[in-house]
Amino acid sequence: MFQDPTLYPWRTVRQNVALSQDISGKRDRRAVEEAIRLVGLNGFEKAWPHQLSGGMAQRTALARALVNHPRMLILDEPLGKLDALTRLTMQTELHRLWKERDFTAIMVTHDVDEALFLATRVIVLGGANRSRVLSDIRVDAPFQRHRDDPYFLKLRREILLQLGYSAASPL
Known part of the structure; x- marks a missing residue:
């Protein structure tokens, strides 16, 4: 699709x-x-x-x-x-x-929230042409997931930092 x-x-x-x-x-x-x-x-x-x-x-x-x-x-x-x-x-x-x-x-997907909401595993790609694996994250959370869950917020921050967003950047 x-x-x-x-x-x-x-x-x-x-x-x-x-x-x-x-x-x-x-x-x-x-x-x-x-x-x-x-x-x-x-x-x-x-x-x-x-x-x-x-x-x-x-x-x-x-x-x-x-x-x-x-x-x-x-x-x-x-x-x-x-x-x-x-x-x-x-x-x-x-x-x-x-x-x-x-x-x-x-x-x-380029949407970190979408990846965390839908996936059991997220592979983060980065580098000059987005071909290097930065991390392979198991999303160990049961479904019915909530986007404001502290676990997701922690994973989201980790992924965004890996992608080059500083902790001080407005999200």
């Missing part, structure tokens, strides 16, 4: 979600409907991409990624272009879907 939803404008939500099935010839209408339901787009199956909000377009892309029940989901800054409230909602949705579907997820 990419930063941009990359939906085909000539395909409805349902048709965009079913894209991989159309290509493979292995159609499973129930799987498409289930993926649409999972991401909360019931009632928008016939909507065109230009009729969707940014969050709805990303939900469509997520449904398209989930329709074939992947064991691993690779996400490349999938929430980066969303407004703050939609981003928080989508983070909660990703977590819910991860628990419900039990897939492995690898997510690239």
Whole structure:
């Protein structure tokens, strides 16, 4: 799943979600409907991409990624272009879907809070071209996580310091 939803404008939500099935010839209408339901787009199956909000377009892309029940989901800054409230909602949705579907997820994000909220493991990259591993952090906190938990605030400060923010910098 990419930063941009990359939906085909000539395909409805349902048709965009079913894209991989159309290509493979292995159609499973129930799987498409289930993926649409999972991401909360019931009632928008016939909507065109230009009729969707940014969050709805990303939900469509997520449904398209989930329709074939992947064991691993690779996400490349999938929430980066969303407004703050939609981003928080989508983070909660990703977590819910991860628990419900039990897939492995690898997510690239520049948002430290997002990484700590969603991950069980955070790998911090840095250096001139962001290719050096600065740390590998196990996030040992149970889910239902809270962003103001002292444990998360401590991890957040550690990561930001590793990335070059001084303790005196306003966060």
